[in-house]
Amino acid sequence: MLILAIETSCDDTAAALLENDTLISNVLSSQDEIHTPFGGVVPELASRQHLKNIDPVVREALRRGKTDLEAIDLIAVTQGPGLTGSLLVGFSFARALAHVHSIPLVGVDHMSGHILSVFLNENKKQPLFPYISLVVSGGTSSIYLAESFTKFTLLGRTRDDAAGEAFDKTAKLLNLPYPGDRI
Template sequence: MEISANYILAIETSCDETSAAVVSFDRQIRSNVVLSQDLIHAPFGGVVPELASRQHLKTILPVVEEALRRSELKLQDIAAFAVTQGPGLIGSLLVGVCFAKALAYYYHRPLIGIDHLQAHIESVFLSHRDIPFPSLALIVSGGHTSLFYLPERLKYRLLGRTRDDAAGEALDKVAKFLGLGYPGGPIIERLAEGGFARAFAFAIPRMKDNSLDFSFSGLKTAALKLIKDEEITASHAQLKDFLASFESAIVESLLFNLSQALSIYKAEAILLCGGVARNRRLRSCFLELGKEKGVKAYLPLPEYCTDNAAMVGALAAEIIRLNKPIASPLDLDAYARFKPD
């Protein structure tokens, strides 16, 4: 079982999962513990930042201990630490950042600050070793919807991001409005199964300025208006068709931008990641787009789509392997939105 003498302990607390993983320098995942807070936020139909932060403080220590226990390693065996710095909920991020900083400081080990979106992209590389460059990566989750151009390994150029709601957020809000439960994405997916996706017409948003940014608040508002006008409820006869139509509109809108980007940028491959990348409709349409455009299409394993520390550790391993500069643990701080230069 001994693969490498060098291990990274990675911590991820950017939103509502507390996660810790032990990953070797050669990217073997020794453990990946993810504690979800879904049940805590369910009554509110969305993540409540203060509740998320309080829960992280309760769970950070047991989650780290469990990741170490499953890896059969001790803290003093850890050669480097990694932590999600942002973007995310600042109060949540700080719990992980402070914990990781203190550990790295205590053991005089490097601490690698990881960008959450780059970590999501890394989740695709966990199961695919030979992804060609340049490629395009689409990140879709409850908190983020962003499109990146990847010219080479560990190089990221933002092409577009959502100007309002994230795609997953729009799904959550419609589910909340119908009283279907939280998180909305998986519930809508289940209830939409077998529905007729053209039963309800949604106008797919287009940016007027040729930008590759996304917008989902228009789709969400249109959905809420339809719910009122057509008196759609959780027990409505056409609920299945309505949800299939809405889900399909979200997918179409996401992939429209990816397809636009493919016609502008020369890319060998497309990548899809983030929590919503678990959605089967999105996965299959994404793979179809790859075929249609003649590019390779890559997806992460479903368990690495939602937030997890394994992808954080894997990216840290790559940063170490490629000798990228690593700042002192003492200088590292969390950021809510974008990596400060």
């Protein structure tokens, strides 16, 4: 199965091709330069940049994968959580592609990607289910119980500012580079 995956939950525009469990191509367009002067992501700027980036990023992922849309069996796209405008750009683009080319479309939960990302590294020992996952990403800080590849139970989350945003704000106060989590 050949899957085109599209991700626009926050400020980076990404597209990847996967054949079964193998990554064929992966293209990312970062917006760090745009948001650096503000010390954090500006949602309106992020969604506008996604509008500019999404078509070239998807085309480049297809080019690197030496394929075209006619060969795609499924389109997977982030459906949330994330910045509303950014998600709308990615989901609308993916939905239009799926409709025009008669390709099945599936929405993917952003947090599921974080929870399951531990399985992407082949060189490290992978966890056994069930396991606890701490997700600290942008506007989200949550703890999940991962019971299987498809079942996650939210155990707790922040009610105020997320740890990812706290890193950015602290870095700005200390005159350190953005994003603050890369120091």
